[in-house]
Amino acid sequence: MRLTRKSFVFLALALLSLFAGMISRNPTVVLVPIPLVAYLIVSLILASEGDVLQKCTPFSSSSSKVVVNRKADKLSIYEDESSEITLDVINQGERIEFLEVLDLVPKGLELSSGSNHHVISLERDEKFSFSYTLKPEVYGQYLFGPLLLRISDTQNLIVEERMCDSSSLTLTVIPKITYVPKINIRPKKAKNWPGEIVANKLGSGMEFYSLRNYMPGDPVKRINWKASARTRDVLFTNQFMSELGGDTIIALDARTVAEIGPKTRSTLVYSIRAAAIVAHRLLRDRNRVGMIVLGSMLEKVQPGFGKRQLDRILIALSRTKPADIWEIRALGSYLSQFFSTMVQVVFISPLTDERAFESVVDVATRGYRVLVISPSPIDVEKIAFSQSKLRRAIALDHNNGADYDDMVSFRVAEQLLRVKRKNKLDRLREIAVVVDWDVSLPFSQALQEATYLWNESVMG
Numbered sequence: 001m002r003l004t005r006k007s008f009v010f011l012a013l014a015l016l017s018l019f020a021g022m023i024s025r026n027p028t029v030v031l032v033p034i035p036l037v038a039y040l041i042v043s044l045i046l047a048s049e050g051d052v053l054q055k056c057t058p059f060s061s062s063s064s065k066v067v068v069n070r071k072a073d074k075l076s077i078y079e080d081e082s083s084e085i086t087l088d089v090i091n092q093g094e095r096i097e098f099l100e101v102l103d104l105v106p107k108g109l110e111l112s113s114g115s116n117h118h119v120i121s122l123e124r125d126e127k128f129s130f131s132y133t134l135k136p137e138v139y140g141q142y143l144f145g146p147l148l149l150r151i152s153d154t155q156n157l158i159v160e161e162r163m164c165d166s167s168s169l170t171l172t173v174i175p176k177i178t179y180v181p182k183i184n185i186r187p188k189k190a191k192n193w194p195g196e197i198v199a200n201k202l203g204s205g206m207e208f209y210s211l212r213n214y215m216p217g218d219p220v221k222r223i224n225w226k227a228s229a230r231t232r233d234v235l236f237t238n239q240f241m242s243e244l245g246g247d248t249i250i251a252l253d254a255r256t257v258a259e260i261g262p263k264t265r266s267t268l269v270y271s272i273r274a275a276a277i278v279a280h281r282l283l284r285d286r287n288r289v290g291m292i293v294l295g296s297m298l299e300k301v302q303p304g305f306g307k308r309q310l311d312r313i314l315i316a317l318s319r320t321k322p323a324d325i326w327e328i329r330a331l332g333s334y335l336s337q338f339f340s341t342m343v344q345v346v347f348i349s350p351l352t353d354e355r356a357f358e359s360v361v362d363v364a365t366r367g368y369r370v371l372v373i374s375p376s377p378i379d380v381e382k383i384a385f386s387q388s389k390l391r392r393a394i395a396l397d398h399n400n401g402a403d404y405d406d407m408v409s410f411r412v413a414e415q416l417l418r419v420k421r422k423n424k425l426d427r428l429r430e431i432a433v434v435v436d437w438d439v440s441l442p443f444s445q446a447l448q449e450a451t452y453l454w455n456e457s458v459m460g
Contacts, residue, residue, distance in 0.1 A: 065093030254295030
């Protein structure tokens with residue numbers, strides 16, 4: 001409980017009148033502050049009769065006079081979706097003339113509609129509900145923090161303020177998944193379950209393999225009528241190649257050095273989105289997919305199938321935060337302990353330091369087939385630089401030639417970095433398939449390049 005600005009103004013006027021009366025030695029002026037001080041004292045006595053904001057708890061608590069409950073229509077959304085937050089405020093005590101409610105929005109969420117700030121009055125046992133809609137800027141898990149309740153008397157002289165936790169609520173924002181065509185990645189050896197990998201042996205796929213004589217029990221739709229028409233008494237049946245699945249481990253570099261650029265458009269954000277898209281496509285094609293995240297902790301998702309496995313991977317990605325706790329060069333030894341070399345490894349990293357390159361080399365020399373998808377940090381910085389220069393030009397009303405020197409310096413530095421990065425990636429391509437992803441282009445183009453390079457390496 002504290003005094004408002006209005007109360008301090010009254011006190012200042014009382015002291016000023018008292019001081020003026022003492023200087024002028026006028027008893028009438030000295031008596032002027034008495035009503036103001038008496039008014040403040042009575043207001044304090046009335047406000048201290050009870051603590052209105054005893055606690056902030058869900059409705060189940062009967063000890064509170066103001067109770068707040070928070071809920072969301074969706075606790076898990078994608079990056080391009082929104083969630084509606086609803087708060088119920090109930091007064092279990094005497095009438096409240098002035099109650100201010102402010103629900104603090106976690107950083108990273110934007111208010112798209114409605115309001116999280118309301119000033120209301122409540123009768124006894126009256127409930128007030130309001131809603132607002134939030135849209136995320138980027139993936140993550142957002143914990144809604146304390147709720148601010150502020151109450152004052154009718155004259156707005158005394159105010160009581162309380163930060164309370166209310167009902168806990170965590171909003172999970174999943175990396176958005178865009179459609180990509182089939183990822184025709186071939187492991188060293190396919191597994192004996194149905195999938196989308198065409199194997200060079202007989203099976204129940206769609207690719208033609210050979211012809212054989214018709215046998216009783218063969219489906220009529222598999223009879224090759226053109227080949228059978230060349231003979232009188234023999235029918236021929238089409239045989240097809242098997243379509244099998246494979247094992248894939250996605251290794252995500254989420255270290256601090258792997259985060260280049262603004263928080264909402266950094267290389268780590270692009271890497272996480274790429275991991276989500278690759279996992280979704282491979283699982284849709286009936287492969288078995290697992291994941292390892294090297295960041296604030298060693299996040300491990302054991303290989304599995306189906307939608308539940310995709311949910312596990314997406315939840316793990318939404319929890320990812322950059323940190324340097326786990327040594328990336330230990331990835332090769334970890335894989336060799338738990339997975340055979342028949343597993344294909346998709347390594348996603350911007351490759352910003354030598355340790356990332358050494359890790360890829362170590363994994364490849366242990367016998368694993370490695371596909372590296374690398375969001376280019378140069379292109380990320382280029383996009384951020386272009387946007388900052390545009391905002392600066394608009395703010396300062398510059399023409400296009402005002403920052404010519406800065407632009408020339410940036411282009412020179414960009415070319416030097418690109419040459420250095422290309423040399424490193426060319427050395428890495430000798431032992432792995434590497435895709436240098438320009439993040440200004442759709443990820444599907446990078447995947448098409450990955451498929452082509454992967455199949456070329458297998459055929460070679």
